[in-house]
Amino acid sequence: MxxxxxxxxxxxxxxxxxxxxxxxxxxxxxxxxxxxxxxxxxxxxxxxxxxxxxxxxxxxxxxxxxxxxxxxxxxxxxxxxxxxxxxxxxxxxxxxxxxxxxxxxxxxxxxxxxxxxxxxxxxxxxxxxxxxxxxxxxxxxxxxxxxxxTRTRVAAKRMVGLPDDEPLRSDESGYPVNRAFLDVDLDEPVVEVVKGYENEVSAFNFFGYLSRSDVTWNPSVVSVCRDSLMCPTTEEFILPIIHGNDRVEWFLQLSDEIIWEVEDRESGKPRAKVVMKAGDCAAMPADIRHQGYSPKRSMLLVWENNSPDLPGMIARGEAPTVPVTF
Ligand SMILES: [Fe+2]
Structure with missing residues (x-):
């Protein structure tokens, strides 16, 4: 049997x-x-x-x-x-x-x-x-x-604003401005494009775009340039995971404040507490794990290098775990 x-x-x-x-x-x-x-x-x-x-x-x-x-x-x-x-x-x-x-x-x-x-x-x-x-x-x-x-991250096929982008930029999109961002200016920039370049040149109101994010701690992708991914996201309360990096990760705090607990990736021993206020920029090293606390819904831009070669290069010591050594 x-x-x-x-x-x-x-x-x-x-x-x-x-x-x-x-x-x-x-x-x-x-x-x-x-x-x-x-x-x-x-x-x-x-x-x-x-x-x-x-x-x-x-x-x-x-x-x-x-x-x-x-x-x-x-x-x-x-x-x-x-x-x-x-x-x-x-x-x-x-x-x-x-x-x-x-x-x-x-x-x-x-x-x-x-x-x-x-x-x-x-x-x-x-x-x-x-x-x-x-x-x-x-x-x-x-x-x-x-x-x-079954919701997945919103990913632009090109830079947001260019033809074929993800149109998350008006009330018609079905994404109303979040309660925390009712004071955000929604005016779109005026761009006068030379004839023939309409398919290649544009600009958009990044804060307006993010104010319509209906989820927390779930980055969208607003631009893709080879392996460079711009991943903005809105955050409120606690990042539901403790992320262990396998590459350097750049954070640009666009509004409000996030407090980051940073630990050693392998052991979990504390390494740093980073308080990021609007305008602050930080590079999170490739050998840490971290969890963020956002007291008020805030806007964060995460910049990722999506190269598949990076984790191996860092593991073999061919690339550093920090972007700059002072
Ligand atoms: Fe991370």
Missing amino acids: TTSPIQLGDVPNEHGYRPFTLGGFRFERDEHFVHVQWPTGRHVTAAEPFLKAMMRDVAWNFFYGTVNFDSVIGTLNHYGNVDLFAGRFNEEYRKAELDHSENFPHDEIKETFQAILNDWVNEDFDPFAAPMETGSAYGEKSGNNSRAV
Whole structure:
């Protein structure tokens, strides 16, 4: 007699939520908590932060480097395949040999995470929203929110403003100005283009564009120039993940304030607390992990070098972990 493995979306438990397995990992949720088990240990965490972190991991396609859901669970992107780990970047878990890591094809882990979100996010809860703009993540299973959990980042095909851009720039777009940005001037710049260059020259009101962002901690892409990606985003409350960089990442604080907790990427030991006010610019090193706190909804421009060669060059010591040494 053979025992069949637990399939994606096995029968719901007494709270209405299905359990899920991926390799040696098993995920379950109840009214308040998510329980994760692996061959050498187990972890319990509150449902709301877990779902908000998993939502970012899916929407960002596992992002650059490490996405720590908390100090124990997370993913490490190898661009094509992804490690799911427990305790891998936690010194004490490693010492106690409770850590565990498994590698999965990109599509397999993404499909599993998407299935968990489809089942565990209730109708009233939007994991992308600021706390004051969503209902509760807790309680017995109650409907689903497929519109929210299948949302992906807005990515311009060209610079915003040029033909074929993502037209997130007027009330007709369906994106009203957020409550926090009602004082932002929405006038668009006047650009007089020499005949023949209408397809190549434009400008747009960047603050006006960002004031219509309906999500938090989910960068859009407004310009692509080879590997240079300009990724602005609006932030409120706490970044739902602790991001472990695999390359230098530039931050330009466009409005208000974000407080960053910066730790060593491997051990989690504190390295710096960075308070960024409007106009401040910082380069986050390639060997850190960080989590941001935005007391009021703020605008942040993240500048990424998307080159696939960078993580290897940094790991081999061929490129520095900081952009400049003083
Ligand atoms: Fe980062």
